[in-house]
Amino acid sequence: MSARLPLVVANWKLNGNRDLLAEMLPALTELDASQVETVLCTPFVYLGDEFGDVQKGAQSVASQSSGAFTGEVSAQMLREVGCHYVIIGHSERRAMFGETDNVVAQKVKATLDAGLIPIVCVGETEQERESDATLDVITKQVKSVMDILPSFSDSLVFAYEPVWAIGTGKTATCEQAEEVHYNIRQILMSYNHELAMSTRILYGGSVKPENSKELFSSENIDGGLIGGASLDVESFTAICENAVA
Template sequence: MSTRLPLVVANWKLNGDRDLLTNMVERLDTLNAEQVEAVICPPFVYLSEDTASIQKGAQNIASQESGAFTGEISGRMLRDVGCYYVIVGHSERRALFGETDDIVAEKVKATLSAGLIPIICVGETDEERENGETLTVITRQVKAVLDVLPSFSDSIVFAYEPVWAIGTGKTASCEQAEDVHNEIRQILAGYNHELANTTRILYGGSVNPGNSKELFGSDNIDGGLIGGASLDVDSFMTICENAVA
């Protein structure tokens, strides 16, 4: 049995407000932090809000520390408002904002340099999946990050999010998800066995209260990166409870 503490992350994307944040924190604060870790990643403007014992994460980070980069937010700024995690390389950032593997790797380094923990997103498109390229894509994306890390530590998280399952209602089967998660762990083991044993690998892609318990029951799935279902307090709370170790 894995000793990795389950992690469930709410990615609100361009959604949510102060009331939702307040209500979510009140409910999540009742969870046993020794059994499951819950994190909220709201839009930037709400990151300075008090979230009690619930960790906050940012949805993006600049690869630069400072300078003439209008609209960007640095790791130092995120840490200054109490952030602990940063989502890096989400498929929407890759597809809509042109973030390449190299850019994602630079943002991971910036996150670690700021003393924050990156949640590194990887995943294949529907076309890549149909062409049998899933493991090729995942391997490329994972190695692009690992190859530039100055040292190995347990201060990184990976999230497998098949692009074809994000916001579509489609979900990878437990077998499909576990196969990819196992592959990611094998890639990690190729670099460092301790890294492979300690790194949490999350699943994302239309996770909901109905399918989360079965998904989280897989050996190599250590929690979830939750999109739409994280905008409903009851739904997200149930998902977190389904991840309890």
């Protein structure tokens, strides 16, 4: 891992409760924030709770700022309850809710406009990897976001999550993950070399305490976007500790 401050993000998805939150927060507070940054992305209903020194994150956001959009939550609303981060373009949102590259890009712009930090998810399906289309897919997804922004923001975070490794128990090898992370950084360099070098790129896809240390040792992997393992306090804190540079 580089000099970039490691970032580990818990994505609870449609899971968790206040009991788990009460157990998780003290454990994360004990981590050295100067060595690893942790973010807890709970379901919306818990984001109004007090998180103490732990960073709050949302799992999605509306692309609009207001209006007749039943069930949506704007980036400004998330900011008002203390959120700092927003996951955008997760593979489950793309597949189950029809979020296109354009929708993802609009959500990223809305999030940045509200002063929040988007965690932009990109990744290929198993079929796309088998047909050697991984880098083409990643390039299209990254550029669709970068091309809509008026300038390269230093608040961007990217997360590579191979769709075939989400909730399947499969994990990309360190070599596979590093190759994609390296290429994401190369794409970003075409916009701004300095900011590309400081942008954190996370890996997500069946990350566990057992494989996280090796993954995080790669030069261009700056932390993780953690799903299932983030629902267990011991497992998630172990992953956070493995991310310490």
